[in-house]
Amino acid sequence: MTDGHYIVSLRLWFNIFSAAIILFSALDWITGAIQEKRAKRKARAAQQRRLVNLAVIAFTALAWLSGSWMDAAKDRQDALQRRAWDVTMGRIKTEVAVQQRRLAETRGRLAQAEQQRAEAQLALEKTLEEVRRRQAPRTLTAEQRSRFVRALKLSGGGRVSIECPLGDGEALAFATELEGLLKAAGWRVGEGGVEQGVGPGDLLKGELIIVGSAKSAPRCAASLQKAFKAIGHPIDGVENPELPDTKIILRIGRKPATAGERHTGAL
Numbered sequence: 001m002t003d004g005h006y007i008v009s010l011r012l013w014f015n016i017f018s019a020a021i022i023l024f025s026a027l028d029w030i031t032g033a034i035q036e037k038r039a040k041r042k043a044r045a046a047q048q049r050r051l052v053n054l055a056v057i058a059f060t061a062l063a064w065l066s067g068s069w070m071d072a073a074k075d076r077q078d079a080l081q082r083r084a085w086d087v088t089m090g091r092i093k094t095e096v097a098v099q100q101r102r103l104a105e106t107r108g109r110l111a112q113a114e115q116q117r118a119e120a121q122l123a124l125e126k127t128l129e130e131v132r133r134r135q136a137p138r139t140l141t142a143e144q145r146s147r148f149v150r151a152l153k154l155s156g157g158g159r160v161s162i163e164c165p166l167g168d169g170e171a172l173a174f175a176t177e178l179e180g181l182l183k184a185a186g187w188r189v190g191e192g193g194v195e196q197g198v199g200p201g202d203l204l205k206g207e208l209i210i211v212g213s214a215k216s217a218p219r220c221a222a223s224l225q226k227a228f229k230a231i232g233h234p235i236d237g238v239e240n241p242e243l244p245d246t247k248i249i250l251r252i253g254r255k256p257a258t259a260g261e262r263h264t265g266a267l
Contacts, residue, residue, distance in 0.1 A: 151223075152223070155219075157187055162175050162195065171253065174255075175194045
């Protein structure tokens with residue numbers, strides 16, 4: 001090989017080597033650029049992930065804070081509602097207690113009024129009964145008549161005069177009833193039956209047995225008084241010295257207005 005060919009070969013190899021170096025440098029730059037781009041991309045991706053994580057953390061924290069705030073707000077609202085409910089219920093209970101007390105007072109007044117009404121009704125009935133009794137003529141029941149006659153028969157009989165005020169139909173009717181019972185028991189009644197007259201004795205109210213003297217009066221006077229007592233219609237006996245000792249007068253006066261209004265007036 002000549003020197004020229006050797007130089008050409010060296011130049012060729014130098015060019016090849018230079019081209020290889022340039023190629024490797026270009027590849028290295030391209031590779032670096034690619035790696036740098038990838039690194040930047042990875043950095044951006046990492047940054048994006050960090051941003052996403054930060055956003056997630058922030059959202060989570062915000063959601064937690066929001067939930068805590070809502071829970072606290074709900075607790076406060078519930079507390080306010082419970083307080084308002086307690087206040088309302090307290091007012092309602094107080095009002096119910098007041099109404100119950102008023103109702104009890106009203107019931108008490110109604111019960112008192114009902115008791116007063118019942119007492120007034122009873123008093124009215126008693127008054128009406130008293131009025132009816134005052135207005136009703138005197139008479140004996142069937143049982144009283146039977147007991148009266150039986151008591152008079154046991155006395156052995158007697159003689160009595162019956163008197164009543166003139167013009168008093170009620171007194172005459174009662175005297176006539178007693179006259180019939182006395183006769184049924186075997187007693188003798190003064191001649192002419194019931195005597196009606198006008199005199200001081202007309203003011204008498206009720207019934208009386210009049211004798212001349214209690215010491216010398218006939219025994220049948222006491223028997224007549226006992227007969228009236230036996231039928232629950234006791235009458236008093238009085239003395240009139242002007243009467244003979246053997247005479248007994250059963251005086252039927254005017255009907256008394258009350259049970260205590262008896263034996264008034266002169267004999």
